[in-house]
Amino acid sequence: MNPGNPETTAKQAARTDAALVMRCQASDRAAFDDIVLRYQDRVFSYVRHLISDRQDAEDITQEVFIRAYASLGSFESRASLQTWLFRIATNLCIDYIRKRRNRDRIPVSLDKLRDETRADGYGLADVQDDPADALLENELRHRLLRGVYQLPERLRTVVVIHDIEGLPYDQVAGILRCPLGTVKSRLFHARMALRDLMLPYLRGDTDQGSSRE
Amino acid sequence: MKCERARYLISRSLDGDISVREMIDVERHLAECSHCSVVAHDLARIVGELSSVSEETAPEGLAFAVQSRIAHQSVGAPAYRMPVRRGLQSTLCGAVALIVLLIVGGGYVRVRTHWAPVSGEEVARTVDGATAQVLALAAADPLEDITIVNALHCAEPQKAKPLNE
Numbered sequence: 001m002n003p004g005n006p007e008t009t010a011k012q013a014a015r016t017d018a019a020l021v022m023r024c025q026a027s028d029r030a031a032f033d034d035i036v037l038r039y040q041d042r043v044f045s046y047v048r049h050l051i052s053d054r055q056d057a058e059d060i061t062q063e064v065f066i067r068a069y070a071s072l073g074s075f076e077s078r079a080s081l082q083t084w085l086f087r088i089a090t091n092l093c094i095d096y097i098r099k100r101r102n103r104d105r106i107p108v109s110l111d112k113l114r115d116e117t118r119a120d121g122y123g124l125a126d127v128q129d130d131p132a133d134a135l136l137e138n139e140l141r142h143r144l145l146r147g148v149y150q151l152p153e154r155l156r157t158v159v160v161i162h163d164i165e166g167l168p169y170d171q172v173a174g175i176l177r178c179p180l181g182t183v184k185s186r187l188f189h190a191r192m193a194l195r196d197l198m199l200p201y202l203r204g205d206t207d208q209g210s211s212r213e
Numbered sequence: 214m215k216c217e218r219a220r221y222l223i224s225r226s227l228d229g230d231i232s233v234r235e236m237i238d239v240e241r242h243l244a245e246c247s248h249c250s251v252v253a254h255d256l257a258r259i260v261g262e263l264s265s266v267s268e269e270t271a272p273e274g275l276a277f278a279v280q281s282r283i284a285h286q287s288v289g290a291p292a293y294r295m296p297v298r299r300g301l302q303s304t305l306c307g308a309v310a311l312i313v314l315l316i317v318g319g320g321y322v323r324v325r326t327h328w329a330p331v332s333g334e335e336v337a338r339t340v341d342g343a344t345a346q347v348l349a350l351a352a353a354d355p356l357e358d359i360t361i362v363n364a365l366h367c368a369e370p371q372k373a374k375p376l377n378e
Contacts, residue, residue: 029283032283033276033280036276036279036280037276040271040275040276041268041269041270041271042268043271044269044270044271044272044275045268045269045270045271048269049266049269058272058275061271061275062275062278062279062282065279066279066282066283069279069283140258140262141262141265141266144259144262144263145266148263159263162228163260163263163264164263164264164266166264169228169230184221184224184225184230185221187224187228188220188221188224188225191224191256191259191260192220192224192252192256194259195252195255195256195259198255198259199255202255202258202259
């Protein structure tokens, strides 16, 4: 099987997306169904990595496509379809996170997050007595994803879009509508915040002493 | 180079976003700073783990749920928690229409427990029967609120409309 040139594949996908959008704007309902089928996994995956509650993530994903359908008439193809859908998803997720925070009084202070994560303050699985013993690939990844859920939304979105979903800086900037420099800065701070949260689970595989500063 | 700057460049280097000059400066710093060396290792580990997170698959029925909502053109409606099977849609519409007719007809009506659609004549018989029951009860018990009896006597009988399947 010839995987093809990634750049060529991306261009073909963009042409197909543009064709689908044009058909949608000409009231072709089946074209929008194709868009949903094409992007539902990607959008759901993105939302799911931002929102810890699976049911809420499903509801938000539905809402993304409903909003997209309602505003397809104004879509101008300057951004890619994925960027546009992710932008809608980001706004819905940020609204959700803020409402949830106000409702549940989830703190955004990283010091508090660090203390509460270590003390299982947010329903994490029981920590084994020695964090080094829990340093399995799956365990670290599981705890990392938990840590992502704890990040403030400005840092959470950038690390999910770039590090988990694998989109490049410029697409991140397009989705979040912020400068490239801001993307790089937030990504740095998000990663350092995650490192801070994961320190007990990272220490097991280094020979050096504590490096917390 | 200060540690904060070095760590920022380390983060960018993990994305391949660093010049040769910057990389040389970072490596020189790492050779002298054990703390930043540990940070570099930790960040690489974290980014590696995050990039290995697999894509989630959308739940079965999500596309259909979206299509259903669009078909009903209720953009502001709450999301469906369970997908609505096509075969039940017309039956549910019939059930809703039946309930509306019963309310309009007035009086106490016993609701059917199965979802089989009912004919207009059946609805009319049920409404008339229920109305007769209420009138009988009201007449039997003088303490009943006579406004109910008056309302039923004064209201014009509603014609049951045939259900559209």
